[in-house]
Amino acid sequence: MVQEVETMDFDVIIVGAGPAGLSAAIHLKQLAIQHQQDYKICVLEKGAQVGAHILSGAVLNPSVLQQLLPTEWELAPLQIPVKKDKFYLLTSKHALRLPTPKPMKNDGNYIISLGELCQFLAEKAESLGVEIYPGFAASRVIYNKAGHVLGVATGDVGINKLGKKTDNFQPGMHLHAKQTLFAEGCRGFLSSQIIQRFQLRVGKSPQTYGLGIKEMWTVDSTWYEPGLVEHTVGWPLDNRTYGGSFIYHLPNNKVSIGLVVGLDYSNPYLDPFEEMQHLKTHPKIKKLLTGGERIAYGAKALVEGGWQSLPKLSFPGGMLIGDAAGFLNVPQIKGIHPAMQSGIFAANACFNYLKKHQTKGQEILSYDKIVRKSWLVKDLYKVRNIRPGFQFGLFTGLGLAAWETYITRGYSPWTLKNKADHLSLTLAKYCNPIDYPKPDGKLTFDKLSSVFLTNTYHEENQPPHLTLKDPSLAINVNYLQYASPETRYCPAQVYEIIQSNSGPRLQINAQNCIHCKTCDIKDPKQNIFWTSPEGGGGPNYIGM
Numbered sequence: 001m002v003q004e005v006e007t008m009d010f011d012v013i014i015v016g017a018g019p020a021g022l023s024a025a026i027h028l029k030q031l032a033i034q035h036q037q038d039y040k041i042c043v044l045e046k047g048a049q050v051g052a053h054i055l056s057g058a059v060l061n062p063s064v065l066q067q068l069l070p071t072e073w074e075l076a077p078l079q080i081p082v083k084k085d086k087f088y089l090l091t092s093k094h095a096l097r098l099p100t101p102k103p104m105k106n107d108g109n110y111i112i113s114l115g116e117l118c119q120f121l122a123e124k125a126e127s128l129g130v131e132i133y134p135g136f137a138a139s140r141v142i143y144n145k146a147g148h149v150l151g152v153a154t155g156d157v158g159i160n161k162l163g164k165k166t167d168n169f170q171p172g173m174h175l176h177a178k179q180t181l182f183a184e185g186c187r188g189f190l191s192s193q194i195i196q197r198f199q200l201r202v203g204k205s206p207q208t209y210g211l212g213i214k215e216m217w218t219v220d221s222t223w224y225e226p227g228l229v230e231h232t233v234g235w236p237l238d239n240r241t242y243g244g245s246f247i248y249h250l251p252n253n254k255v256s257i258g259l260v261v262g263l264d265y266s267n268p269y270l271d272p273f274e275e276m277q278h279l280k281t282h283p284k285i286k287k288l289l290t291g292g293e294r295i296a297y298g299a300k301a302l303v304e305g306g307w308q309s310l311p312k313l314s315f316p317g318g319m320l321i322g323d324a325a326g327f328l329n330v331p332q333i334k335g336i337h338p339a340m341q342s343g344i345f346a347a348n349a350c351f352n353y354l355k356k357h358q359t360k361g362q363e364i365l366s367y368d369k370i371v372r373k374s375w376l377v378k379d380l381y382k383v384r385n386i387r388p389g390f391q392f393g394l395f396t397g398l399g400l401a402a403w404e405t406y407i408t409r410g411y412s413p414w415t416l417k418n419k420a421d422h423l424s425l426t427l428a429k430y431c432n433p434i435d436y437p438k439p440d441g442k443l444t445f446d447k448l449s450s451v452f453l454t455n456t457y458h459e460e461n462q463p464p465h466l467t468l469k470d471p472s473l474a475i476n477v478n479y480l481q482y483a484s485p486e487t488r489y490c491p492a493q494v495y496e497i498i499q500s501n502s503g504p505r506l507q508i509n510a511q512n513c514i515h516c517k518t519c520d521i522k523d524p525k526q527n528i529f530w531t532s533p534e535g536g537g538g539p540n541y542i543g544m
């Protein structure tokens, strides 16, 4: 018997309830209400609740929030205004204070939890009449006969490991709309398919990424200073590996601490999670955290490609917004307000289209044009050479960053190119294994006890959401040539090499996955395929 598929019709579907998707939803409803229109807008979110899969630093530049909610922005959970910025170069024993680079100054900004801000924005959107469906992952793009985007399908629920229906089976729904906005964040798996299908990155550099590992602590230390924003470069990363740490002092003795590692690193023995644990043993950081308690952990990839990697933003039937397109400004470490701004621009473009047209699957070209003329792209252009300059090492990178910021002010007559991160690993035989210190359970921890803090849950009896396109490569290439880098870069210990009489084999503990997307990005042969598990599965971050 053929199963009937339930179809729902909307004016606009938004995939992802992050700052980009929620800002688009709010602004489109605001415009509709202002012009006495009643648009049906729906937001799908794969996390069990809004904010469950949100992880950021986060220092917020509030300018776009003020633009979105001019009279209500102060009601948002903006935990504390930034009072001071400090920037350090770390060596293993010392912290050398340097002048804070101009782009990293945070006057007028706030330290926040992005998860909490998203919950606030979701409430606002719902009060305006937006329909938000947490626990529903968009699992497939629906195309019409002409190959234009017609909407998305949510995944079936209640399919077992073998692909058979269980008693809990509920078929996914088909959601159709005049426009579908992809706001999936960094390395969205449907957005990646859209970029490929419509060749949106032709003539651009590949997108590049970093992995951010973050912990929240409550501290009881004289070094705690609410409102202080600290950034470091250097140790524990070697001079050829891009990255740096952030330490944000929130109210109520809370500190958010994290390490971002550029995923263009070359040594397959590097383990970003262990680098983060090592970072905390630095005397400067140890004295802040000692006596405190780690209360949360998480990890997520972030986009670093900037201007060179920005794809075309529209395609027949939809648009890319936020990190799904890649608006994060790396030198400023700011992606939230650019994501929100792109959502607002997309909402304007949708509104102007919907006023006059009812056809599904059309391309709204004005969005891309508006964004490229706006501060969003102009700012990205000015800093375009800073991140790729670090491919020449930390000190050359810092020198080039100073040249671009203070001398040419972004108008150097050249543009450095980006290279895909999965191409940057060196064969293991040419690299030195890294001996990381053992965790002490007080300041430093292992991966499994860390994953425990993410409240991650996946229904175990479901088809694996992490698959290998060619299973033989796991041993023939990854193990034999690169010493299985996935067992190190995955911050949730999903990948393990099991030795048995018949030789080594890769075990994938998919239920631990915290949806950081690193394996999808960094696997040297692009052999790991990440899809969305059953909606609601994954981490359940609170206040990250």
Ligand SMILES: Cc1cc2nc3c(=O)[nH]c(=O)nc-3n(C[C@H](O)[C@H](O)[C@H](O)COP(=O)(O)OP(=O)(O)OC[C@H]3O[C@@H](n4cnc5c(N)ncnc54)[C@H](O)[C@@H]3O)c2cc1C
Pocket: 015, 016, 017, 018, 019, 020, 021, 044, 045, 046, 047, 051, 053, 054, 055, 056, 057, 058, 059, 060, 061, 114, 136, 137, 138, 139, 183, 184, 185, 186, 188, 189, 190, 211, 212, 213, 214, 258, 260, 300, 301, 302, 321, 322, 323, 324, 328, 333, 334, 335, 336, 337, 339, 532
């Ligand atoms: C460690 C770290 C520190 C950072 N620090 C800062 C900072 O201090 N300041 C700053 O401005 N920026 C910072 N950023 C960047 C900033 O967080 C991002 O640029 C911003 O969150 C992008 O917003 P977004 O809405 O595009 O995507 P996201 O915030 O990633 O939201 C995407 C949402 O879509 C959902 N989703 C994805 N796929 C699907 C699907 N198929 N179906 C349904 N739902 C889906 C996800 O679950 C998620 O909720 C940081 C990022 C990281 C990782």
Ligand code: SF4
Pocket: 466, 489, 490, 491, 492, 493, 494, 512, 513, 514, 515, 516, 517, 518, 519, 520, 530
């Ligand atoms: S399996 Fe992949 S996406 Fe999941 S936590 Fe590990 S690296 Fe991240």
